[in-house]
Amino acid sequence: MMQERIENGALIFDLDEPLADRPVKDIYLPNAYCSILKRVVSNIFSLREDGGLDLVIATVGKCKCDGMRNIASWLERTTDIPILKVENDNAKGAGFPISRSGLPLLKKMELIVNSVFAPLPDGLTLEECAPKCGFWGVPPYDFGILELFPDETHIFGWTRCMENKTPADIEMECEVASGVPTVFFTQSFCQKSAFAYNLAREHGGLYVEVDKAMSHSTRAKIEAFLEFNLGWRGKR
Amino acid sequence: MSAPSPILLDCGTGYAKIFNLEDSTRAIVPSRRFIKSVSEYRIAASTGHNIASGSGERVNELVALAEGALAMVEEPDFTVLDCGARDVKYVQIRNRRVAGMDWNTECGAFAGQVVELLTRYFDIEPENLPSDAPRIPVVCGVLGMTSMFDMISQGKSHEEALAGFLRGVAFNCETLVGRPDRLYLSGGLCDNKAFVSAFTRETIPLGRFVLIEGLRKIYSENNI
Ligand code: SF4
Numbered sequence: 001m002m003q004e005r006i007e008n009g010a011l012i013f014d015l016d017e018p019l020a021d022r023p024v025k026d027i028y029l030p031n032a033y034c035s036i037l038k039r040v041v042s043n044i045f046s047l048r049e050d051g052g053l054d055l056v057i058a059t060v061g062k063c064k065c066d067g068m069r070n071i072a073s074w075l076e077r078t079t080d081i082p083i084l085k086v087e088n089d090n091a092k093g094a095g096f097p098i099s100r101s102g103l104p105l106l107k108k109m110e111l112i113v114n115s116v117f118a119p120l121p122d123g124l125t126l127e128e129c130a131p132k133c134g135f136w137g138v139p140p141y142d143f144g145i146l147e148l149f150p151d152e153t154h155i156f157g158w159t160r161c162m163e164n165k166t167p168a169d170i171e172m173e174c175e176v177a178s179g180v181p182t183v184f185f186t187q188s189f190c191q192k193s194a195f196a197y198n199l200a201r202e203h204g205g206l207y208v209e210v211d212k213a214m215s216h217s218t219r220a221k222i223e224a225f226l227e228f229n230l231g232w233r234g235k236r
Numbered sequence: 237m238s239a240p241s242p243i244l245l246d247c248g249t250g251y252a253k254i255f256n257l258e259d260s261t262r263a264i265v266p267s268r269r270f271i272k273s274v275s276e277y278r279i280a281a282s283t284g285h286n287i288a289s290g291s292g293e294r295v296n297e298l299v300a301l302a303e304g305a306l307a308m309v310e311e312p313d314f315t316v317l318d319c320g321a322r323d324v325k326y327v328q329i330r331n332r333r334v335a336g337m338d339w340n341t342e343c344g345a346f347a348g349q350v351v352e353l354l355t356r357y358f359d360i361e362p363e364n365l366p367s368d369a370p371r372i373p374v375v376c377g378v379l380g381m382t383s384m385f386d387m388i389s390q391g392k393s394h395e396e397a398l399a400g401f402l403r404g405v406a407f408n409c410e411t412l413v414g415r416p417d418r419l420y421l422s423g424g425l426c427d428n429k430a431f432v433s434a435f436t437r438e439t440i441p442l443g444r445f446v447l448i449e450g451l452r453k454i455y456s457e458n459n460i
Contacts, residue, residue: 221338224296224339
């Protein structure tokens with residue numbers, strides 16, 4: 001369906017991501033709410049204000065979270081925004097070479113997020129590296145956090161499931177590399193924080209919760225974790 | 237005019253702790269005052285929230301805390317908790333190596349500033365606080381204070397309400413560090429007897445210069 005619309009000239013936006021010249025308006029949801037979903041809703045309303053919104057494809061199954069299911073129902077009930085609720089229960093893995101590659105962590109995350117709509121760039125070679133460190137979690141609101149990590153950081157959790165095209169695979173979401181120091185990241189007010197918190201305890205990792213941009217303390221805490229475990233003092 | 241002496245600096249949210257490398261003297265000054273006169277100092281190495289450029293070699297706060305505690309505590313296994321004005325962090329040592337750490341980064345409930353403000357505001361001597369006051373659940377500083385003032389409006393004494401609040405903050409700290417039998421305490425709240433006595437386990441204050449001790453160790457070992 002998406003392909004057909006693209007062929008007819010439609011533009012597809014990833015509503016999780018920042019849209020150029022459309023700052024997030026923090027007025028549609030409670031203060032204490034996931035900032036990714038605040039951005040999604042703000043993007044929906046600003047695209048509609050510009051008259052450029054034909055359809056919102058809302059992932060509402062186990063592949064996403066209850067938050068999006070509730071938001072989609074609210075929008076359906078109270079606005080004329082056309083919503084198509086979809087669930088992605090695909091269980092056939094497509095592999096996750098980006099997550100295990102030695103590219104900078106920020107680059108890995110960008111490639112995975114962009115792979116939702118676009119094929120991987122031509123000529124991209126992905127060489128698997130041994131993990132020095134792990135980053136578990138969803139793509140963060142502020143990608144700046146990813147710059148703190150060494151390139152040999154493997155991606156785990158929902159982002160790895162996303163690359164594997166199996167976003168509802170809870171088993172895979174809980175996998176980490178044993179013995180590899182791992183940061184368990186969660187957006188504040190995300191239900192997945194229960195996973196992150198307890199997986200961090202189980203594996204002796206570091207639980208990190210961030211709302212929007214990371215604070216000085218969060219940065220220092222991650223830096224200290226990497227320094228204690230790897231002797232890594234950042235890219236200087 | 238002679239050049240200023242080199243110093244080691246722990247510049248926290250509330251106070252700057254200073255160690256003079258030439259004469260080994262120590263000083264504590266409010267951070268806002270220190271920052272205004274920062275150009276008068278020659279900073280050899282620093283740690284802490286409130287200082288960035290021109291501050292010599294930067295050392296991560298948790299690293300400074302771990303090194304400082306290792307220099308001050310001889311036990312092989314122990315936990316040290318640093319209660320600063322703004323947040324709380326800890327390091328767990330096993331076999332003289334860092335085995336765990338965390339830093340509460342978001343919730344203002346732990347903030348030493350709130351505890352300091354409240355103890356000053358009520359002007360209550362710590363020895364006058366009841367030892368059996370029920371703990372107030374301190375989800376965050378503001379909600380905790382709301383509960384505390386609710387208690388007062390319901391007829392509880394100020395002493396009981398404040399003791400309950402301090403117990404709530406101490407309880408959160410104990411949860412953060414995993415409830416060891418003995419806890420070493422670092423930071424400004426070491427001087428606050430009411431707070432120290434709100435812990436439910438053996439709590440040993442190490443004072444306000446633990447991070448500075450860490451800086452001294454790192455500085456002398458690496459000659460940074
Ligand atoms: S971060 Fe959590 S709550 Fe937010 S959109 Fe993702 S899964 Fe949902």
